[in-house]
Amino acid sequence: MIDIKNLRASVDDKEILKGLNLKIGKGEVHAIMGPNGSGKSTLSYVLSGKEGYNVSGEIQFNKKNLLELNAEERAREGIFLAFQYPIEIPGVFTNNFLRTSLNSVRKANGKVELNAIDFLKIIKEKAKELNIGEEMLLRPLNVGFSGGEKKRNEILQMSLLEPSFVVMDETDSGLDIDALKIVSNGVNSLRDPERSFLIITHYQRLLNYIKPDFVHVLSEGKIVKTGDWKLALDLEDQGYGQFIN
């Protein structure tokens, strides 16, 4: 699905990703753990096409050179980023934003755009599964949402857009245990042999609910260790110190 080779990214003169290699197959769930400042969010932005980085290396996505596509083209190809800090857009109702988003992706993929009525049916059902009240859909996007609401709204968008590759950046931070379960259920119900996940987290607890196939440790812009889900338990016990000189 995605093959990242010797990925380097810098801002101004500061190098953040320093030669990162990672291969994720179809249907696989990978977790990336790492201390603050190790470059996890930067990786998520570089994968999804945020501008402002000097990038070198290769990223192959379904045989395409991802680095040649801009952010919206990547989104339309099926890449989805659940943001660590979802952005507020005043005056734009969540409903309206989600429909605009879904329709631009559908249009790019040669599907008919949904009218307001058909869209409402779909969104209401999905919102219910994620325990999102309808009144939240009528509020401006992320404005005044609690931390938990913002994260659930990200998962709602994911389940609406049905992407083929999902990057989740610390979606679990700031969630209480109930919200964590709801979010994990949302993710698990989307697990599919055709869909891959890259889950960025600080804590092992999320991985109790969403069991990854592989766990990687990111330190100073490089993957320094890879293992199965038991690696996450190790990290929980012993911290990152053992991998960082």
Added chain:
Amino acid sequence: MSNGQEFIKNYKQGSDYAHGFVTDIETIDVPKGLSKEVVHFISKQKKEPQWMLNWRLKAFDRLQSMKEPDWQKPKYPKINYQDLYYYSAPKSLTDQPKSLDDIDPEIRKTYEKLGIPLLEQKKLAGIAVDAVFDSVSVATTFKDKLNEIGVIFCSISEATREHPELVQKYLGSVIPMSDHFFATLNSAVFTDGSFVYIPPGVRCPMELSTYFRINASNTGQFERTLIIADKGSYVSYLEGCTAPMRDENQLHAANVELVALDDAEIKYSTVQNWYPGDKEGNGGIYNFVTKRGACRGKNSKISWTQVETGSAITWKYPSCILQGDNSQGEFYSVAITNNYQKADTGTKMIHLGKNTRSKIISKGISAGHADNTYRGLVSIHPKATGAKNYTQCDSLLVGNKCGAHTIPYIENKNSTSEIEHEATTSKISDDQLFYCRQRGLNQEESVSLIVNGFCKEVLQQLPMEFAVEAQKLVGISLEGSVG
């Protein structure tokens, strides 16, 4: 590195302006320049009664001792008033068309291109249209239906002939003839525009609207609109404006007067999309307009909503004189400037009566090298006990070569009044744009969505039929502002 801060790319072409075509028809023009003869000529073309001609001539005399104001922020090269034409009419209309079917097919096509059907069978549901082409009104639809309930909706020229008592009573009663240079100029040479009278107790059952189209070159457009809502009546009125693309600047100096008597309400909406000039700032309309409403009766209300996206320079302050006790004035404005456009706009709320209330919501959006100024006056007079005003002025910057300014003037002479003012300035952030694009929207769709969100409160005030159009216009006028 192309991140959102480094905006300002080319406005694709001047040709993005969809209404920029010219209609090829034969016209009658007056001799160039401003003179008594020209005033006589216009009045004669309109078959006006003597009193109307005298009124114009008086304005012409006053004008001789007046000076063009220059306190506004956007400066412009001196206009040579002797180098302009003051009248242009399609030749085919010298004998007024008897019915809508008699309209010159070329003109009819123009309106069809603009999406404004004139033939009643093809009408927009429930909207009566008056169409003004250069200096004359070419068609007013739905007249008969409105006549049945006593609503008068016709061109101002027709009104001077058919309803002289109303025109004489109210014309110049809100904007005095010698108010200021452009108002006086308009009083002398105004060409056409709409007249509306709503009788007591009548709620006008359809939107009334006028479309102004400047076609001829080197021609000023000086329209005049007068709307009177008699006791207990209601009317919603909308004006739209477009012009061809031309290299030279064209002057548009209209006067609009509204009068609301006891318990009456007038809702006046404008979607102004005059040609803004090309991306280098050549050409475009000078939109110097005087709009003023008098809430003359108790419990009356006047609400201005404007969406200003066009013109090279927009200079206007739709205002309310709140004379009647408990009367209300509202001003909702979106002003978008891109490339080298300039706007200096806002409102005046003059509180004279007791418990008068006013509300001002202004959203200024500036992109490219444009400059956008909100200028507003809230004036509370000594007798306006219990008056209240709420003002909110928000500016949104797209890029870092544009400017936004907020200049609120407050004069308070009554200690029982309450005045609230809020102002914010923000920028479209790279993070907002990226978030939208990550969800599949392209750059322009993202800007349009964010800006529409910013303007929502104002756009919501527009009649439903026009709100969707206005949203699209917001997107189109900002095309190319981010790159």
